[in-house]
Amino acid sequence: MAVVTFSLKDFAANGISKDSLVDAIPRxxxxxEALSGEEIAIDITxxxxxxxxxxxxxxxLKLFSGKTAPKDKEYVLQHEPEIEITVTKNVAKIRPYIAGLAAKGIDLSGERLKYLINFTEKLGDTYGRRRAKFSMGVYDLDSIKGRLTYDASADGRFVPLGLSGEMSFSEIVERHPKGVAYGGAISRDRARRAMMPFLSDGEKILALIPITNSESTKATTETRNIFIDITGTSRNTVMQVANLIACSMVDSGADVYPCRIKYRDAEVVSPELAPREIKIxxxxxxxxxxxxxxxxxxxxLANRAGYFSAKYGDSILVYVPPYRLDVLNDQDVIEDLAIxxxxxxxxxxxxxxxxxxLAEDLRExxxxxxxxxxxxxxxxxxxxYLTNERVNFDNMLRPYRKDDVVGIAYSKTENITMLRTSILPGLLKSLGYSAHERMPQRLFESGSVFRMDKSRLIESSHLAFVSEHSKAYFSEAKGAVISMLGHLGIENYEIKAFSDPAFIEGRCAQVIAQGKQVAVFGELHPAVxxxxxxxEPVISxxxxxxxxxxxxx
Amino acid sequence: MHIYEAKLLGALKGGSAGSLEELERSLGIGRDSILWAMENLSKQGAIKIDKRKEYAVSLTDEGSRDLSGFPEEELAASLLKSGRKADIKSIKDGIGLMWAKKNGWVTVSGDSAALTKEGESAASGSKPYALKETLKQIASGAGAVAGYVTSHDQQFDSLIRRKLITLRERQAISGISITDTGIRMLGSAPQDDGLISSMSREVIIGRKWETQKFKAYDPNEASEPVYPARLHPMHELINHVRSVWLNMGFIEVSGPIIESAFWNFDALFSPQDHPTRDMHDTFFLSNPSQIDIGDIALLGRVRSMHRKGWGEPWREGLAKKALLRTHTTSVSAHYIKKLSNELESSYPIKIFSVGKVFRNESIDYKHVAELYQTDGIIIGNNLTLANLKDVLTRFYSKLGLKPLFKPSYFPFVEPGLEAYYYDEQHKSFIELAGGGIIRKEIAKAMGTSKSILAWGIGVDRLMFNFLELNSLIDMYKNEVDWLRKRAELKI
Structure with missing residues (x-):
């Protein structure tokens, strides 16, 4: 989920009061997420x-409240492409796709520029998977001369946004905060990162993609005409995002001009804003x-969800606005009607x-x-269930064999490395928290333990108990084990002396039934x-x- | 008053005790008995017991290595040898450099590192390095009583952060003293008066009761508290949740916690590049690292569902990765597949499961890596959002909660909803459950054209409604005293 923050004043300017906003957002x-006197933070799914x-x-919100209604052909292309972007073969293996559009006559005063930039950044961070899948840049259209080329190179120099001196591509990736944050998004593959994608207009570099734009093409609150590029690894996604942005521009009152993208083997126009209809x-x-x-x-109901729609026999026909990237088929529309x-x-x-x-047998x-x-x-x-080899093996004086345990590949918490192979260490840890409480202290636990037998994963159900007090002797453990065997209906068993480093040698035994070990018990070793x-002594x-x-x- | 209680009060009258060990020595009675007497007396307000946290400190492997010299010391020494300056690129040990900078031993400008005056005195050994001194002290056991220290200062915290030492915490008694009530009680200690004090075989068969009177007891005198052996509160809550589902006609099932990404994510239409599939959110396994999916036809159907729905290539390799399930919805997914071909008369089929789920969290008082969840599905004909609201409303009403509903998003349902309630006490909305109608693409891939309601409910969260708790972590410490004395669940 992504949280966006807007000023309540800006909603009020659009005829949306604080109360109606707070009421409508969950609906x-x-x-x-948070509400202050001036701002609202909203969590977007x-x-x-x-x-x-x-x-x-x-x-x-305006559609939902019924203040406005969707119109037919609200978001369609009105102009021929003015901008051409040539895509070179150098980007093919790194970030092959680009889409773009120009918006003329846009108003970026007040908070508008900030909102636009925040939107493109948030979109790149979330939907764009931290810019690895796609990212966007916003430029002053009037600062761009000539035809654009989407290319990649081992190096180049320009003045990054907000700075005054030139930096090379590799300097930006290594040292610029955006480079440090998003350098990895150039490619998952380190070797491919040697070539870095950029956009140029023949005279200058407009941006090192997906990291930062150049200072010379910076859009300000006074800028009236902007250019936006979307680059990424999926053709479908960059085209869809171009549609989404174009709708936003149309709703902001700007004139949208598409771009002609010249790939080596094809030519496309973005945004497409192609009409799409679904019958329900x-x-x-x-x-x-x-x-x-x-x-x-x-x-x-469809109108209030933003679908221009019409009756069609027993069905209705809805037109999916191009800003809706999530509508796959009728189910998605029906959810919107429900909303x-x-x-x-x-x-x-x-x-x-x-x-x-019916309760489950295993649980019963x-x-x-x-x-x-x-x-x-x-x-x-x-x-x-999560533990580490120190508690599970070392503290128990039992040998650790990496291949025999279910191992965690990566944990944020240092003391999580594996799934437990035994219940006992956890119980001893619990007793350790309560060393000064009244004795005897008797605990049990039942649950799963896990092990690898060669490459076979085995989950077993175990029950362990501990009893700590000054007279905790072997016979107490034996008595409790035998009573449990009786409960389990195990009648034919054999008790044998056993050697387990966790127990005192000579005070440990195992129970064998039908040729298999079903229990180990005894007096725990003082070192454990x-x-x-x-x-105090503990039997278990x-x-x-x-x-x-x-x-x- | 019991003899042990009298002995203990007597000993304390002469002066407070600092530890249990001290009392054991002075009274000559066992620890169990002392703890029993202490508990009784403290209940009556006769003694005061002070507790504190204690820590057992031990060196990590790295800590033991650093005893002979910290990396920043070695760096300072090598700089001293090489003319107090070095190219930063030639310094291999980043940790040493970081700490040397922090200590003000080294300054870095551009690509060059220079040794400062402070660094010189550290390198020449003219000024001992405080951090190492602390580490040495710990290694020698200085400052610890019976292996435990009672406080940890800044140097300690630095050593912990550097993973050179580890702490293990416990609750310990730091002082026991007698109160005014205790002194009064001591004044009224028993004396021999020729009355029968205890019932015995001797009294009965020797017919002593015919000639001697029984000493009267004070019914308000302390008795040994009796604690029942009890289930863990989470087990009690889980059993309660189970009984609610069972009473609503649901069948209980379970499934593995070690899953393939396929059953945890792909079968549920979660896109392969979704952030929750990152190793920073989900526990992936190193052993086993992969789990085979087996059913080739199913694999093909899920592949085409993803390709069509997300417009992206789908990689079998990612689907085979082994992980700890992040939700019990994986169990529901298995059962949607398993029950895809039942007799028409058996619908609606209602299934639930309760089990552990795992999140790769940085553990603190608010976050735990293991949680319990309960998931349910109903498979049938023409099941609706109105049906789902009914099921969840019934479930929660049996737990004394009145859920509200709002739209929400999960990749596997459409429409999706969230159940929540308004917490009067904290004046906030609390999420209870997520659910919806399973996407028909998923049902189709699993081999059924039935409609399926599905939902998932966090169980741990509910515990806060029924038991006073500061954090979930406390519940899994299993402190014996807490397990014995905790309140009943208020369900």
């Missing part, structure tokens, strides 16, 4: 890049919302048809084991206790409830 599916734009947001069956609308809606009502209708106005209707509830099984532990006086703890900051056991969980999917 169109967005969220008021990623499907609606058009609302990152002040002009687009005002347009949507009336019955689909009612059946999706659960509310009966007739044709006329559907048209008025116009108001989610709060849809009355809940129960789902028809009887069904039996582990829950009954948990109840057994409560019955013998152990309280339940819950620890995280010290590692967890424990100062770890029992395998299910050796390999198989999901029924």
């Amino acid at each position: 169109i599916g967005m969220e008021v 990623p499907n609606r890049p058009d609302l990152l734009d002040f002009t687009g947001l005002v347009r949507a 069956r009336g019955i689909r609308i009612s059946k999706t919302l659960g509310v009966s809606i007739d044709g006329n009502q559907a048209i008025s 116009s209708y108001g989610y709060e106005n849809i009355s809940p209707v129960p789902v028809v048809g009887f069904s039996d509830g 099984f582990t829950d009954s084991a948990a109840l057994h532990m409560l019955g013998i006086g152990f309280s339940e703890a819950l620890n995280t 206790l010290s590692n967890f900051g424990l100062e 056991a770890e029992i395998t409830l299910i050796d390999k969980i198989e999901y029924n999917i």
Whole structure:
């Protein structure tokens, strides 16, 4: 999600009061993030890049309130292309596509220029995936001479925006704040970054793409004619974004002039602003919302969502405005009709048809084991599955073998490196927090543990318990384990002396049933206790409830 | 008064104790008994127990290495040797340079680094390096009592930030003293008066009760508190949530937490370049690094759904990446596929799951990396937004909440909604659930033409409504005292 901030004054100038704004924002599916006396911050969902734009947001709000209605052919090309951009082969492997448009007679005074720049930057950061997928630049049209070339080069020099001295491309990438931030967006592939894309008008460099424009083409609040370029890695996306920008320009009262883009093998005109229509069956609308809606009502709902529309037999025909990049098919339009209708106005209707509830066996099984532990006086703890080899292995004096654990590739938190292979370390950590509380302290936990067996991933269900007090002896562990085996219905088992470095040698045992280990228990080794900051004896056991969980999917 | 209580009060009357160890030595009774007596007496206001946080400090591998010399010291020493100046590019150790600059030992102008006066005295060893002195002290165990220190200063914090030491925290008793109430109680300690004090076998079979009277007890005297063994509050809440779904006629299912990106993202129409698929938001795995999807036909359908919907190439390699699921909607996705071919009479099919989900967060008091979620789907004919509102309204009403609804966006539903409620106490809107009608492209790719309602609900958040909690982290520390004494969930 992206947060945009606008001045309340500017909404008021468009006839939108603070109260009506705060009321409408959630109803169109967005969220008021913060509100002060002068400003409002709004969280925009990623499907609606058009609302990152002040002009687009005002347009949507006015339509939603019914103050304006969409018109037929509202956003169409009125002029022939005046600008030509030649694309060289040098950009083909880095950032092959460009679109552009000129807007003449635009008013950038007051906050307007700031809003436009913020919009292009926010759009590039979010929808443009931090400019890697696409980015935009805004230029003073009158500062551009001659024909444009979209090219790439190992180096070049110009004065970046806001500076007074020339810098080379590589200096910009290494040292300029925008270069540091967006240098990586030139290409994922480091080797390809050797060639850097730029736009020039034959005389000078207009921009190092996607990093910064040149100072000499800077648009100011006095600029009346601007040029905007959109470059990126997807032809479809740059063309769509050009449409989105063009609509914003039209709504700002500017005259839009398209560009002719000359690729080596094709020529296209951007923006296209091609008309698009979607037919929606009336019955689909009612059946999706659960509310009966007739044709006329559907048209008025569509209008309030910005679709110019008409009845078409039992269906309605809606024209998708070119600024809507998210509308794939009728479902998306129906959601917009629902938004116009108001989610709060849809009355809940129960789902028809009887069904039996059924709890899952796996859960019932582990829950009954948990109840057994409560019955013998152990309280339940819950620890995280994520852990690290220090707690899971080193503190337990158990050997760590990287290949045998489920490893995390990257974590923001240093002490998260793997999924636990045992429940016991977590319980000992919990006891460590409570060293000075009343003894005995008895805890258990049941849940999953994970391991890799060669390249096979195995999730098991375990139950472990600990008991800490001055008379915590082997026999307490054994008694509790045997009572659990009884609960689990395991009758034929064998208890054998066992060696596990976490336990005192000679005071550890394993339980074998049907040839498999089902439990290990005993008195924990003093070194293990010290590692967890424990100062009283602790006995413990770890029992395998299910050796390999198989999901029924 | 119990004999241990009397002993403890007696000992404290002579002077406060600084630690449990001290009392153990002076009373000659076990720690368990002392803790029991302390708890009783503090409940009656007879003694005062002060607690504090203590820290066990240990050196990391890097910390042990740095004992012989910090990188900034080595840098200063090498600069001293090389005429107090060096080309910055020749300095390989960036960390050393950073700290040397910070300490004012080195100044950098352009490409050249120069040693300052301070740097010289550090390099020549004429002035000891405070940070290293602190590290040495820690290594020698100085300042620690039984391995624990009670405070950590700025030098400590620097060492932690540099990952040279680690701290482990615990709650500890720092002082025990007697109060006025305690002194009064001590004055009324028991004496032998020829009455039967305790019931015993001897009293019964020796018929002592015929000749001797029983000593009367003060019913208000302290008794040993009894704590039940209890489920963890999160388990209680999960069971409550489960019982609500079960009572609403839902079938419980579960699925793996280790998933392919395919089931967590691609099957749910999340575009392959979506920011949540970045390693900074999602835990991807190094072992296993890939999970095979198996079903080639399904793969083909999901591929064409993505190509058509997003107009971008779709890479199988990205879909196979192994990760920890970010939502339980992955389980719903599996079940939409699994139940795509049921008998017509079995619809509507209602399914729910509850389970852990994972987010790659920087953990602090507000953020945890593991959360619980509950997801549900209903597969049927002509299911509507009105139906979904009904399901979620019923669910939350059983938890005492009245949800409101607004539009929202998730790539896998259209229309999409968010359920939220107004928190009177905090005067703010709190998100409860996200959901909607599964996109028909997804249903089709999974092999069904039915309509499907789907939603996901954060469970942890709900805990704040039912239990007083400062942060989620506290809940997973499992402090025994808290587990024993916590309030019941107010559902």
